[in-house]
Amino acid sequence: MMTQRSTEQWRALDAAHHLHPFSDTKSLNEQGARVITHADGVYLWDSEGNKIIDGMAGLWCVNIGYGRKDLAEVAKNQMEELAYYNTFFKTTHPAVVELSTLLAEVAPEGFEHVFYTNSGSESVDTMIRMVRCYWDIKGQPQKKTLIGRWNGYHGSTIGGASLGGMSYMHEQGDLPIPGIVHVEQPWWYKHGKDMTPEEFGIQAARWVEDKILEVGPDKVAAFVGEPIQGAGGVIIPPSTYWPEIERICRKYDVLLVADEVICGFGRTGEWFGHERFGFTPDIFTTAKGLSSGYLPIGAVFVGPRVAEGLIAGGDFNHGFTYSGHPVAAAVARANVAALRDEGIVAAVKEDIGPYMQKRWREVFSQFEHVDDVRGIGLIQAFTLVKNKATRELFPNWGEIGTLCRDIFFKHNLIMRACGDHIVAAPPLVISKDEIEQLLATAAECLREFEQALKDKGLV
Numbered sequence: 001m002m003t004q005r006s007t008e009q010w011r012a013l014d015a016a017h018h019l020h021p022f023s024d025t026k027s028l029n030e031q032g033a034r035v036i037t038h039a040d041g042v043y044l045w046d047s048e049g050n051k052i053i054d055g056m057a058g059l060w061c062v063n064i065g066y067g068r069k070d071l072a073e074v075a076k077n078q079m080e081e082l083a084y085y086n087t088f089f090k091t092t093h094p095a096v097v098e099l100s101t102l103l104a105e106v107a108p109e110g111f112e113h114v115f116y117t118n119s120g121s122e123s124v125d126t127m128i129r130m131v132r133c134y135w136d137i138k139g140q141p142q143k144k145t146l147i148g149r150w151n152g153y154h155g156s157t158i159g160g161a162s163l164g165g166m167s168y169m170h171e172q173g174d175l176p177i178p179g180i181v182h183v184e185q186p187w188w189y190k191h192g193k194d195m196t197p198e199e200f201g202i203q204a205a206r207w208v209e210d211k212i213l214e215v216g217p218d219k220v221a222a223f224v225g226e227p228i229q230g231a232g233g234v235i236i237p238p239s240t241y242w243p244e245i246e247r248i249c250r251k252y253d254v255l256l257v258a259d260e261v262i263c264g265f266g267r268t269g270e271w272f273g274h275e276r277f278g279f280t281p282d283i284f285t286t287a288k289g290l291s292s293g294y295l296p297i298g299a300v301f302v303g304p305r306v307a308e309g310l311i312a313g314g315d316f317n318h319g320f321t322y323s324g325h326p327v328a329a330a331v332a333r334a335n336v337a338a339l340r341d342e343g344i345v346a347a348v349k350e351d352i353g354p355y356m357q358k359r360w361r362e363v364f365s366q367f368e369h370v371d372d373v374r375g376i377g378l379i380q381a382f383t384l385v386k387n388k389a390t391r392e393l394f395p396n397w398g399e400i401g402t403l404c405r406d407i408f409f410k411h412n413l414i415m416r417a418c419g420d421h422i423v424a425a426p427p428l429v430i431s432k433d434e435i436e437q438l439l440a441t442a443a444e445c446l447r448e449f450e451q452a453l454k455d456k457g458l459v
């Protein structure tokens with residue numbers, strides 16, 4: 001059992017010893033971290049006994065919901081049977097074989113091969129190395145450059161952070177690494193001007209063609225994008241965008257990569273986001289929903305073209321101590337099997353997803369400073385704006401989002417502010433009653449937020 005301490009004791013020890021990710025540690029320690037002690041379904045409890053609605057499924061990852069004792073049992077049994085062995089040097093083990101077999105079943109046609117990692121960032125870095133290795137094998141070693149998007153997010157390793165388009169991450173650590181370039185994101189609300197979304201989707205895709213021609217098609221290895229940009233604020237591209245991207249990649253023989261770390265495993269109502277947008281990548285990267293966050297594991301799904309190249313190409317000198325870790329693999333297999341056999345993914349497509357999308361729009365379209373209310377499946381957002389009629393955003397991007405997010409927290413509701421986008425991605429098992437509770441709380445918070453805007457003279 002965990003050592004029992006008071007909240008103050010946990011906070012003091014945390015401040016003394018724990019450096020948190022993506023945090024200003026000094027300011028965090030001044031206010032003290034929120035101590036989350038347990039969770040069930042879509043709810044968290046903190047050390048003060050507060051019950052919190054987790055509108056973010058942790059970090060977009062707890063697709064199956066919290067508190068699944070069956071997954072804990074699977075982990076216990078696997079740990080007792082084989083807690084660890086590696087998959088290097090011509091060895092494997094039943095847990096990773098069973099997981100790989102199941103993943104080949106739920107993946108789209110043609111994706112028969114999977115490479116394992118411990119995170120989404122490691123999946124992205126693995127993909128970067130795979131793509132460059134593939135072109136070496138094909139006798140085109142100059143095809144090295146990868147194209148990402150500004151405001152895309154692909155993780156926090158040197159490769160993932162370089163491929164991502166978060167400039168504040170590039171400034172911190174001399175990124176991007178060589179051979180990575182970016183194009184503007186397909187954000188119609190800001191960049192669409194007088195174009196229809198459909199016209200803008202083609203225009204945004206053509207920015208990729210322009211970049212390929214600028215770099216030189218013989219030097220471009222791949223284009224990489226999230227079907228829906230998650231951490232960038234749930235930027236949903238127009239329907240015309242991805243088919244046009246695919247056409248352009250095929251035209252110039254550039255590999256197409258989908259980063260499915262957030263969109264994968266049912267988040268959009270399909271198993272994978274690229275299926276929802278009607279394109280076929282050569283590779284796609286995953287993590288998060290693969291295990292629903294119960295244990296760290298990532299997987300790179302490799303399509304036939306690249307798989308055949310790599311398999312025939314001799315040593316692929318890349319991998320991790322825990323690639324295909326037996327306990328993580330066993331838990332991931334049980335998780336994916338439950339997402340399929342309990343109809344959880346199917347319900348996002350046919351029932352709870354459409355319900356959320358209808359109600360999300362009904363509730364949030366009524367607010368004066370909320371616009372671009374959007375979502376697919378169980379990933380949704382809206383943007384806090386100064387003037388809906390002119391699509392005018394607030395100055396100091398992100399300041400207003402933080403103000404709104406803090407009101408949610410005060411009311412024991414977790415939703416994420418990505419700049420001035422407010423996003424939600426709850427566990428896929430959320431019920432209609434729980435959706436109504438989330439929306440009612442959020443609406444109450446937004447009324448308080450719009451009053452705060454007036455009180456502060458911001459509108």
Ligand SMILES: Cc1ncc(COP(=O)(O)O)c(CNc2cccc(C(=O)O)c2)c1O
Pocket residue numbers: 059118119120121122124153154155156160226230231259260261262287288416
């Ligand atoms: C599309 C995508 N690709 C790669 C990663 C990296 O995964 P790892 O974190 O497991 O290395 C991600 C992760 N996405 C992520 C991670 C942490 C926080 C937030 C947020 O929105 O606050 C988003 C992601 O969203």
